[in-house]
Amino acid sequence: MIPAPSELQPLELDGFGAVRGSVALSDPLSMRIEPGTVLGIVGPNGVGKSSLLGAIAHSGVASYGTAAFGGEDLGRSRAKRRAQLVSLMAQDHGAPGELLVRELVGVGAWASSREDPHATVGSALTRAGIAHLADRRYATLSGGQRQLVQLARVLAQNTPIVILDEPTSALDLAHQRAVEQIMRGLGNQGRIVIAAIHDLSLALNTCTRVLLLDPGGASHNGAPHEVLGADRVFAAYGVRTTIHTTPQGRRILAADD
Numbered sequence: 001m002i003p004a005p006s007e008l009q010p011l012e013l014d015g016f017g018a019v020r021g022s023v024a025l026s027d028p029l030s031m032r033i034e035p036g037t038v039l040g041i042v043g044p045n046g047v048g049k050s051s052l053l054g055a056i057a058h059s060g061v062a063s064y065g066t067a068a069f070g071g072e073d074l075g076r077s078r079a080k081r082r083a084q085l086v087s088l089m090a091q092d093h094g095a096p097g098e099l100l101v102r103e104l105v106g107v108g109a110w111a112s113s114r115e116d117p118h119a120t121v122g123s124a125l126t127r128a129g130i131a132h133l134a135d136r137r138y139a140t141l142s143g144g145q146r147q148l149v150q151l152a153r154v155l156a157q158n159t160p161i162v163i164l165d166e167p168t169s170a171l172d173l174a175h176q177r178a179v180e181q182i183m184r185g186l187g188n189q190g191r192i193v194i195a196a197i198h199d200l201s202l203a204l205n206t207c208t209r210v211l212l213l214d215p216g217g218a219s220h221n222g223a224p225h226e227v228l229g230a231d232r233v234f235a236a237y238g239v240r241t242t243i244h245t246t247p248q249g250r251r252i253l254a255a256d257d
């Protein structure tokens with residue numbers, strides 16, 4: 001299902017940031033994220049990527065400033081309304097293991113009250129490539145299979161803002177490529193995709209914008225090849241890197257030694 005034109009709105013962060021234990025994790029972020037943007041959030045372990053995603057989704061992470069979608073302050077929206085606007089695939093897949101895969105994916109469709117949850121679930125399972133797992137219990141799945149179920153749940157929620165926390169961390173090469181294509185496809189539909197990503201090559205090849213969070217609290221937002229240039233990456237990670245381009249045009253960011 002493609003978002004209605006009225007759902008193609010920018011997401012504006014105004015002096016925004018996540019808070020953990022009454023401490024702000026980054027300097028205030030102010031940025032406008034246009035419809036169709038696939039934004040990669042990168043930065044070292046513990047810098048606050050997951051917290052920022054959770055804060056934007058207002059899913060139990062405290063925040064300061066505002067995150068507004070089409071002028072609507074998400075922090076003031078009712079939970080049901082927010083579930084129609086924002087879906088979150090968290091890193092910690094704390095789902096009840098006794099649920100069947102199709103029931104868990106159905107939670108996504110139910111959260112946003114889609115008209116035909118059955119069809120929505122079927123389509124989400126197919127897009128995530130896991131239709132064959134529909135009647136398996138979640139607890140019996142492998143780590144990568146669980147990650148794809150969580151992706152299908154988010155697809156079934158069918159929101160204009162899709163937030164993914166390290167969506168490919170448990171996936172094999174073929175599934176990584178499939179998820180990369182799904183992310184681009186969501187962007188092409190005009191959705192806003194925001195993903196925390198450790199694989200900087202993935203960020204280079206998949207994202208239209210990258211936000212690099214520095215350990216010092218600063219952030220850099222821009223075109224992927226600019227933000228992931230050698231100097232910025234060294235400042236953030238302490239590793240010397242180069243961006244290589246394959247004959248087929250894929251970019252690979254690799255350490256120099």
Ligand SMILES: Nc1ncnc2c1ncn2[C@@H]1O[C@H](COP(=O)(O)OP(=O)(O)OP(=O)(O)O)[C@@H](O)[C@H]1O
Nearest residue numbers: 020021025043044045046047048049050051052196
């Ligand atoms: N539930 C929590 N309660 C309190 N502090 C937390 C909680 N979750 C994370 N933190 C702290 O917030 C900071 C940012 O953590 P966060 O998980 O957002 O970082 P990250 O950049 O996503 O890390 P990683 O790359 O390792 O996943 C860390 O110092 C972490 O210890």
